[in-house]
Amino acid sequence: MSTPSELSRSDKSGWQPCGVGHVAVYGTLRAGAVNDIARLRGGMVITGRTTLTGALHDLGWYPGLVLQGTQQVLAEVYPLDAALEQVLDGYEGIWPQDTGEYTKRTLTVPVALTGGGTQMLAVLVYEALPATVQAAPVIDSGDWLAWFKAHKTAPGA
Numbered sequence: 001m002s003t004p005s006e007l008s009r010s011d012k013s014g015w016q017p018c019g020v021g022h023v024a025v026y027g028t029l030r031a032g033a034v035n036d037i038a039r040l041r042g043g044m045v046i047t048g049r050t051t052l053t054g055a056l057h058d059l060g061w062y063p064g065l066v067l068q069g070t071q072q073v074l075a076e077v078y079p080l081d082a083a084l085e086q087v088l089d090g091y092e093g094i095w096p097q098d099t100g101e102y103t104k105r106t107l108t109v110p111v112a113l114t115g116g117g118t119q120m121l122a123v124l125v126y127e128a129l130p131a132t133v134q135a136a137p138v139i140d141s142g143d144w145l146a147w148f149k150a151h152k153t154a155p156g157a
Contacts, residue, residue, distance in 0.1 A: 064128025
């Protein structure tokens with residue numbers, strides 16, 4: 001994973017947005033985590049919460065989610081525009097150079113909105129590739145942030 005400051009200096013040519021209006025984050029980008037998404041953009045407000053079905057893996061100080069499996073993984077949903085998506089693509093090692101760790105997936109999921117009610121929304125999810133999680137243990141909790149706080153310390157802590 002790159003740091004946000006490294007991303008702001010990247011060349012922006014040859015990149016295309018996925019076209020959805022929301023992103024679902026399940027790891028270090030969640031509110032209160034080491035890379036809280038609000039640090040990437042001031043005024044970021046959560047749209048709601050959802051669960052993603054798959055298998056959550058321990059990759060050290062961050063998780064990897066494979067969207068195959070039966071585990072229900074808590075994710076926060078935030079508004080997404082092309083500028084934020086480009087930063088996230090760099091952060092997840094997809095662009096400007098693909099590190100082979102994650103891929104982008106779009107899903108339509110029910111989101112429990114912070115203002116009440118539930119709405120089906122198309123979301124971008126950064127899914128770990130099989131080779132990334134091949135040797136990584138599965139996390140028994142669907143809430144990575146709570147699990148991490150109970151089992152690990154953040155880098156530099």
